Amino acid sequence: MIVRDFHKLKDTDKAVSDARWTSVRMLLADDGMGFSFHITTLQAGSEHTFHYKHHFESVYCISGKGSITDLASGETFQIRPGVMYALDQHDHHTLRAEEELVMACCFNPPVTGTEVHREDGSYAPVAELAD
Amino acid sequence: MIVRDFHKLKDTDKAVSDARWTSVRMLLADDGMGFSFHITTLQAGSEHTFHYKHHFESVYCISGKGSITDLASGETFQIRPGVMYALDQHDHHTLRAEEELVMACCFNPPVTGTEVHREDGSYAPVAELAD
Numbered sequence: 001m002i003v004r005d006f007h008k009l010k011d012t013d014k015a016v017s018d019a020r021w022t023s024v025r026m027l028l029a030d031d032g033m034g035f036s037f038h039i040t041t042l043q044a045g046s047e048h049t050f051h052y053k054h055h056f057e058s059v060y061c062i063s064g065k066g067s068i069t070d071l072a073s074g075e076t077f078q079i080r081p082g083v084m085y086a087l088d089q090h091d092h093h094t095l096r097a098e099e100e101l102v103m104a105c106c107f108n109p110p111v112t113g114t115e116v117h118r119e120d121g122s123y124a125p126v127a128e129l130a131d
Numbered sequence: 132m133i134v135r136d137f138h139k140l141k142d143t144d145k146a147v148s149d150a151r152w153t154s155v156r157m158l159l160a161d162d163g164m165g166f167s168f169h170i171t172t173l174q175a176g177s178e179h180t181f182h183y184k185h186h187f188e189s190v191y192c193i194s195g196k197g198s199i200t201d202l203a204s205g206e207t208f209q210i211r212p213g214v215m216y217a218l219d220q221h222d223h224h225t226l227r228a229e230e231e232l233v234m235a236c237c238f239n240p241p242v243t244g245t246e247v248h249r250e251d252g253s254y255a256p257v258a259e260l261a262d
Contacts, residue, residue: 001201001222006191006213026191026215033187033217034239035166056164060137060157060235062193070132082137084157086164091132104191104235108165 002031006039018117020046029110029126036110042066042097051092051121056108058086064101069094092121133162137170149248151177160241160257167241173197173228181248182223185256187239189217195232200225223252 006024009015014025020043027037042048042064049071066079071092077085079101087093095101115123135157140146145156151174158168173179173195180202197210202223208216210232218224226232246254 001199001204001206001224002215002217002219003199003208004215004217005211006215027189027217031217032219033189033237035189035237037189037191037215037217037237039191039213058158058164058166058168060168060170062235068132068134073132075132077134080136082170084133084135084137084168086133086135086158086162086168088133088163093132104193106164106166106168106237108239 002027014113016113019048021048023105025111025113027110029112031110034108034110036107038105038107038111040103040105042095042101042103044097044100047094047096049092049094049121050117051090052087052107053090053120053122054109054125055111055123056087056090058084058106060084060104062102062104064097065099066095066097066101068096133158145244147244150179152179154236156242156244158241160243162241165239165241167238169236169238169242171232171234171236173226173232173234175228175231178225178227180223180225180252182221182252183218183238184221184251184253185240186242186254187218187221189215189237191215191235193233193235195228196230197226197228197232199227 023038023040061083069076154169154171192214200207
């Protein structure tokens with residue numbers, strides 16, 4: 001059994017930051033669960049465009065207020081506590097935090113922890129990371 | 132892109148209840164994400180023994196207060212907001228809710244939605260469900 005505390009991990013190298021967001025990696029590929037699990041905090045007023053071409057991701061809003069736009073359809077959905085979106089089509093999307101958003105995220109395949117967002121908003125596929 | 136709201140699903144057949152807990156299935160096997168994602172609420176004062184012999188599960192505490200005991204080692208860990216446990220060894224465990232616990236749960240393989248806890252605290256493996 002693995003037991004971990006967000007409040008401890010957030011001050012370690014398990015907290016990965018980029019422009020106006022921080023993601024605490026609670027579970028990664030080497031934990032052997034077959035998915036990774038992150039608590040991601042997006043700063044109030046920030047906007048992010050991501051495109052996980054090689055991963056499925058689900059994102060559940062724990063707190064905050066914002067919106068997500070599906071860039072293929074142009075549709076926008078409100079993000080509030082209790083709302084989840086799932087990128088089942090590897091959807092290219094823009095996320096906006098009106099207030100600070102705290103999100104519980106699951107990735108399949110699991111993130112290894114070394115990924116950074118590439119220029120196209122994606123993480124590299126596992127095979128490329130292994131190169 | 133799938134977008135769902137816990138506050139709407141909790142009044143539908145996506146909310147599965149058993150003795151003193153309710154699990155809202157936000158994502159299930161047929162969503163094709165490769166994992167399922169549930170928001171599970173355990174009543175204050177309740178105690179639950181589970182043994183997912185055929186699934187990996189991670190559980191992140193959103194709110195509430197309780198504890199988990201690993202029945203193999205006898206160790207007990209406090210559950211507070213921000214604490215996650217992951218049953219990477221299919222660990223047989225007892226969960227206690229001192230206050231109402233709200234937990235974000237990921238299952239691999241994904242739950243299909245029809246599972247009930249069997250007498251041994253497990254869910255049936257996918258192959259048996261298909262029988």
